[in-house]
Amino acid sequence: MGVPHPSTKERFLSLEDTLLLAHQMFDDDDRPFVGDVLHLERPLNRPQPVRRPPIMVGGGGERKTLRLVAQYADACNLFATGLGPEGSVEQAVERLGRLGDAGIDHVILGMANDADPTAYGLLADVVAQIA
Numbered sequence: 773m774g775v776p777h778p779s780t781k782e783r784f785l786s787l788e789d790t791l792l793l794a795h796q797m798f799d800d801d802d803r804p805f806v807g808d809v810l811h812l813e814r815p816l817n818r819p820q821p822v823r824r825p826p827i828m829v830g831g832g833g834e835r836k837t838l839r840l841v842a843q844y845a846d847a848c849n850l851f852a853t854g855l856g857p858e859g860s861v862e863q864a865v866e867r868l869g870r871l872g873d874a875g876i877d878h879v880i881l882g883m884a885n886d887a888d889p890t891a892y893g894l895l896a897d898v899v900a901q902i903a
Contacts, residue, residue, distance in 0.1 A: 784836050785809050791827065791844035798824045847878070861897045868902060 778786070789807030796805060797817035805812045830849030831837035841848040868879060881898075883891050 782809070784840075787829075788840060788844075791829070791840060794827060795844065861894060861901065864894075864898045865901045868898070 785808040789810040792807060793805050793810060793812070793815060796803075797815050798821070800817065800820055802814050802816055805815050826846035827844060828847040828849055829837065829841045829845040832850060838848070871879060881895065883895065
């Protein structure tokens with residue numbers, strides 16, 4: 773179909789360039805940007821935001837993605853299971869507690885089987901214990 777699909781390495785280079793460029797533009801710096809993939813003579817961000825928008829990077833790669841999160845992002849989107857079919861409320865609370873100990877202060881829980889009415893009760897129990 774003619775849609776380019778760069779290699780994983782090229783996509784990560786583009787992502788890192790984009791993150792660097794976003795920081796530069798949010799700092800109202802219009803000097804030339806020369807990255808590995810992106811090159812701009814005068815990157816403008818007009819009008820400037822009232823406050824710098826937070827940057828979220830999603831993915832689960834420990835070597836590349838999490839390095840980018842640590843260097844450039846304010847938040848990350850990790851994909852991990854909390855309460856599985858074999859999991860218990862206590863296990864979920866313990867796991868969420870470990871995330872809190874690691875500095876994570878927001879968690880969004882998705883429900884794989886929202887048609888199962890017992891899932892809502894389990895989630896309510898987890899929330900009640902954490903609160």
